[in-house]
Amino acid sequence: xxxxxxxxxxDEQSIRSRVKELARTIEADxxxxxxxxxxxILKGAFIFMADLVRHFSFPMQIDFIRIASYGTGHTSSGEIxxxxxxxxxxxxxxxxxIEDIVDTGLSLKWVMDYLKKRKxxxxxxxVFIDKKERRECEVxxxxxxxxxxxxxxxxxGLDYSERHRELPGVYEVRFRNG
Numbered sequence: 001x002x003x004x005x006x007x008x009x010x011d012e013q014s015i016r017s018r019v020k021e022l023a024r025t026i027e028a029d030x031x032x033x034x035x036x037x038x039x040x041i042l043k044g045a046f047i048f049m050a051d052l053v054r055h056f057s058f059p060m061q062i063d064f065i066r067i068a069s070y071g072t073g074h075t076s077s078g079e080i081x082x083x084x085x086x087x088x089x090x091x092x093x094x095x096x097x098i099e100d101i102v103d104t105g106l107s108l109k110w111v112m113d114y115l116k117k118r119k120x121x122x123x124x125x126x127v128f129i130d131k132k133e134r135r136e137c138e139v140x141x142x143x144x145x146x147x148x149x150x151x152x153x154x155x156x157g158l159d160y161s162e163r164h165r166e167l168p169g170v171y172e173v174r175f176r177n178g
Contacts, residue, residue, distance in 0.1 A: 105135050
């Protein structure tokens with residue numbers, strides 16, 4: 001693994017404040033919906049989702065989906081497969097999809113299309129970080145925690161080779177020369 005340093009981009013207190021603020025907005029939008037299902041995209045969204053749903057007072061079901069794309073290294077072939085499917089029937093229900101980061105938009109769009117085939121009453125999307133630097137397709141995001149323009153990010157669920165998910169803030173990975 002290359003040597004690198006971490007530079008903090010978003011501190012823990014800013015995250016706590018923003019998650020609480022986001023939760024209030026979502027609560028106002030969804031509190032009168034019946035049959036709400038919150039779906040997190042594993043693995044990255046689990047910390048954000050856990051913090052977010054603890055602020056909700058409306059009844060909900062919680063589930064997860066995990067996807068993988070074929071490819072090598074840091075590149076994807078664009079072929080996506082489900083490695084852990086949702087277990088809750090979402091037909092006719094109001095779904096809030098939680099994602100850690102939207103970058104190219106390809107994976108998020110794929111999951112949204114996949115879930116829409118199951119005929120939810122509505123599908124809203126909440127992302128912790130919207131990073132438009134490498135966006136390849138348009139995706140409709142209803143709730144955004146933070147916008148970050150660029151950089152490879154870790155912490156608060158985001159990882160680099162399965163490392164740094166546990167960090168309470170968000171950091172940019174800065175690779176050293178050589």
